[in-house]
Amino acid sequence: MTVFIIRRLLQSIAVVLVMSFIVFVGVNIVGDPVEMMVSDEADQAEREKVIKSMGLDKPWYIQYARFIGGALQGDLGKSFVYGEPALQIIAHRIPATFELALAALVMAVVVGIPLGVYAGLRPDTVGSKTIMAGSILGFSLPTFWVGLMFIMVFAVILGWLPSTGRGDTVELLGIDVSFLTMDGLAHLFLPAFNLALFKISMVIRLTRAGTREVVHQDYIKFARAKGLSNRRVVLVHLMKNIMIPVVTVLGLEFGGLIAFSVVTETVFAWPGMGKLIIDSIQSLDRPVIVAYLMIIVLIFVIINLVVDIFYSLLDPRVRLSEIKS
Amino acid sequence: MxxxxxxxxxxxxxxxxxxxxxxxxxxxxxxxxxxxxxxxxxxxxxxxxxxxxxxxxxxxxxxxxxxxxxxxxxxxxxxxxxxxxxxxxxxxxxIAMIFQDPMMTLNPVLRVDTQMIETVRAHDPSVSVDEARARSRDALGQVGIPSPDERLRAYPHQFSGGMRQRVAIAIALLxxxxxxxxxxxxxxxxxxxxxxxxxxxxxxxxxxxxxxxxxxxxxxxxxxxxxxxxxxxxxxxxxxxxxxxxxxxxxxxxxxxxxxxxxxxxxxxxxxxxxxxxxxxxxxxxxxxxxxxxxxxxxxxxxxxxxxxxxxxxxxxxxxxxxxxxxxxxx
Missing domain, CATH: 3.40.50.300 (P-loop containing nucleotide triphosphate hydrolases)
Structure with missing residues (x-):
């Protein structure tokens, strides 16, 4: 097990290094930030000064080496726009996005898995056909439109839930969170559900497919032949077998939730990272873009690592083959 | 009767x-x-x-x-x-049943002891886990599985086909x-x-x-x-x-x-x-x-x-x- 984790860790570091190179080079060949920073009346000397201060006079590999050197010390450069460390600007926005993504993930699991198992166990009932039709809607309706409809129905017409911002927040371990106050929870619900809708549909489909496959396996019949209650057959024998693909996909999708919550954050004016990256791309604020992308890469890599470890806990066969190889 | x-x-x-x-x-x-x-x-x-x-x-x-x-x-x-x-x-x-394909009858993600103990306790919840485990061990011994204590903690994929069928039979006998x-x-x-x-x-x-x-x-x-x-x-x-x-x-x-x-x-x-x-x-x-x-x-x-x-x-x-x-x- 330890060998397995160490190997995975080394692979993760390699991935981060390669990605940092791609991100850095990629961002540095797009556009010219100097044009955005310097006023039109500036003369050549002023321009040179700005270029020098941003370190853009050096060849790209020196820039890259500096960037890596800084990154290793936790310094991803200063924002061209705000003049503050890029990492700090992003870190300030992370909790809001994280909370939103986590809430959406919890909804996807809590709503998606039971519905999927039900649809898998009783595929011919009206209920499960409704669930499956609903999941198609969840897949195909555009997020921004659903978000706007939510605001219209629940905030404007019914007036049940607020439509913008995070509401009251409380500090938990030094981080502002919404979900611990009633007001914050009310603010969190609509955007989280909006973000979760796609994932709920996906979890339903995944769980249903898994259930349909596993329920016909001999070991399920054998479990019933042993006289186990239906509850135990479904919750232990079936669930543990279908959780492997669900955990994998959910893990990867959590990264996606964080990275691409841009739309939902914009619709609901949720003060997270998504809005920040859109602004930074528009103003060609390279350090913030690079820092954001690096953080996303890091999040994906960490999630992958955690999923792999979970995997081996869920399925003993994975553990064994990994140790052998 | x-x-x-x-x-x-x-x-x-x-x-x-x-x-x-x-x-x-x-x-x-x-x-x-x-x-x-x-x-x-x-x-x-x-x-x-x-x-x-x-x-x-x-x-x-x-x-x-x-x-x-x-x-x-x-x-x-x-x-x-x-x-x-x-x-x-x-x-x-x-009434117990034994199935045809021993490779498929045991749940691959649950340990053998889990699958045996639950069979005992599904019918008599008053039996303690330890007692159920002891009965499971005896049942494994009865069908000729060597070092049953150790084998109880194994997963089905660690058994051969014949051994798995013995486990299935042991479960039927429990x-x-x-x-x-x-x-x-x-x-x-x-x-x-x-x-x-x-x-x-x-x-x-x-x-x-x-x-x-x-x-x-x-x-x-x-x-x-x-x-x-x-x-x-x-x-x-x-x-x-x-x-x-x-x-x-x-x-x-x-x-x-x-x-x-x-x-x-x-x-x-x-x-x-x-x-x-x-x-x-x-x-x-x-x-x-x-x-x-x-x-x-x-x-x-x-x-x-x-x-x-x-x-x-x-x-x-x-x-x-x-x-x-x-x-x-x-x-």
């Missing part, structure tokens, strides 16, 4: 599968009985309905299949009249059932292991009075094991009787065909007999006797479906052209 009440008495059991293309009568009026300590072989080709018969007894037929008629009397109680909970209490407790239904349990195993398991199964029935239904297509297995035999064809019993009687004087052409296709000492160098044709689809059974298209003795009389006859005590036959004069043999 008196001593001579059979452990299991099945009467006119009918299990039908309601498919898009019509109703398949997988089990069509099957009757037999098994007494205490008795071993019955249920023999037939693939698709003859023998496994479905086993599952019907336990109420484990999956949709679109459904038990539509008959009686399954277990120690006098009709299992078909029980609700789900009543059946659940019997399953794995008084609650000391009165009836075991074994659905081709040795088909996937090699011959030496098969021999050991047959020996142990027989010993168990003789020692504890457990009744055993051994479902198989392999007459050679039955010959060394069973007390009586029921031969199934296309969902019906075509011949039934004490093992020696049926094997020595097979009266149904199908039974004769099956016996003729088993290699023996004096068939060396000769071609084995082959029953012509193949098992008919249950959706398109021929009118009259289901076997008539493959039968060398079929004639006009076979156009009407033959009824079960009892030419002598303890024998049942569904054929208008018995190949042996059973009454003559008996006298």
């Amino acid at each position: 008196t001593d001579d009440t059979p452990t299991l008495q099945v009467e006119n059991l009918e299990t039908h599968f309601f498919t898009k293309d019509g109703v398949a009568k997988a089990v069509d009026g099957v009757s037999f009985s098994v007494g205490r300590g008795e071993i019955m072989g249920l023999v037939g080709e693939s698709g003859s309905g023998k496994s479905v018969t086993g599952f019907s007894i336990l109420g484990l037929v999956d949709p679109p299949g459904k038990v539509v008629g008959g009686k399954v009397l277990f120690q006098g109680t009709d299992l078909l009249s029980l609700d789900d909970e009543g059946l659940r209490r019997l399953r794995g407790n008084r 609650n000391k059932p009165d009836l075991i239904i074994a659905d081709e349990p040795t088909t996937a195993l090699d011959v030496t292991i098969q021999g050991q398991i047959l020996y142990e199964a027989q010993k168990l029935c003789r020692d504890t009075g457990t009744a055993l239904i051994w479902i198989t297509h392999d007459l050679a297995v039955i010959a060394g094991l069973a007390d009586k035999i029921s031969v199934m064809y296309a969902g019906r019993i075509v011949e039934q009787g004490a093992l020696d009687e049926v094997l020595d004087h097979p009266a149904h052409p199908y039974t004769r065909g099956l016996l003729g296709s088993v290699p023996g000492h004096n068939t060396r160098g000769k071609r084995l007999y082959q029953i012509p044709g193949m098992t008919p689809s249950l959706l398109k059974l021929p009118k009259g006797c289901a076997f008539k298209d493959r039968c060398p003795h079929a004639d006009q009389a076979c156009e009407d479906a033959p009824e079960i006859t009892r030419p002598v005590e303890g024998r049942a036959l569904r054929c208008v052209h018995p190949q042996v004069d059973l009454a003559g043999v008996a006298s």
Whole structure:
């Protein structure tokens, strides 16, 4: 097990290094930030000064080496726009996005898995056909439109839930969170559900497919032949077998939730990272873009690592083959 | 319940599968009985309905299949009249089942001890986990698994096929059932292991009075094991009787065909007999006797479906052209 984790860790570091190179080079060949920073009346000397201060006079590999050197010390450069460390600007926005993504993930699991198992166990009932039709809607309706409809129905017409911002927040371990106050929870619900809708549909489909496959396996019949209650057959024998693909996909999708919550954050004016990256791309604020992308890469890599470890806990066969190889 | 009440008495059991293309009568009026300590072989080709018969007894037929008629009397109680909970209490407790493919019967993601302990505690929650574990260990020892303490903590994929089937058998034995239904349990195993398991199964029935239904297509297995035999064809019993009687004087052409296709000492160098044709689809059974298209003795009389006859005590036959004069043999 330890060998397995160490190997995975080394692979993760390699991935981060390669990605940092791609991100850095990629961002540095797009556009010219100097044009955005310097006023039109500036003369050549002023321009040179700005270029020098941003370190853009050096060849790209020196820039890259500096960037890596800084990154290793936790310094991803200063924002061209705000003049503050890029990492700090992003870190300030992370909790809001994280909370939103986590809430959406919890909804996807809590709503998606039971519905999927039900649809898998009783595929011919009206209920499960409704669930499956609903999941198609969840897949195909555009997020921004659903978000706007939510605001219209629940905030404007019914007036049940607020439509913008995070509401009251409380500090938990030094981080502002919404979900611990009633007001914050009310603010969190609509955007989280909006973000979760796609994932709920996906979890339903995944769980249903898994259930349909596993329920016909001999070991399920054998479990019933042993006289186990239906509850135990479904919750232990079936669930543990279908959780492997669900955990994998959910893990990867959590990264996606964080990275691409841009739309939902914009619709609901949720003060997270998504809005920040859109602004930074528009103003060609390279350090913030690079820092954001690096953080996303890091999040994906960490999630992958955690999923792999979970995997081996869920399925003993994975553990064994990994140790052998 | 008196001593001579059979452990299991099945009467006119009918299990039908309601498919898009019509109703398949997988089990069509099957009757037999098994007494205490008795071993019955249920023999037939693939698709003859023998496994479905086993599952019907336990109420484990999956949709679109459904038990539509008959009686399954277990120690006098009709299992078909029980609700789900009543059946659940019997399953794995008084009636245990062993499946065909040992690679598939154990849940791959649960440890062996989990799968054994839950079987004990599903029927008696008052048994502590430690006690259930001790019983599981004893059961593993009983089926000849070395160092059972260690093996309890293993996962199914760490066992070989033969060992897994032993674990499945140990699970079946855990609650000391009165009836075991074994659905081709040795088909996937090699011959030496098969021999050991047959020996142990027989010993168990003789020692504890457990009744055993051994479902198989392999007459050679039955010959060394069973007390009586029921031969199934296309969902019906075509011949039934004490093992020696049926094997020595097979009266149904199908039974004769099956016996003729088993290699023996004096068939060396000769071609084995082959029953012509193949098992008919249950959706398109021929009118009259289901076997008539493959039968060398079929004639006009076979156009009407033959009824079960009892030419002598303890024998049942569904054929208008018995190949042996059973009454003559008996006298």
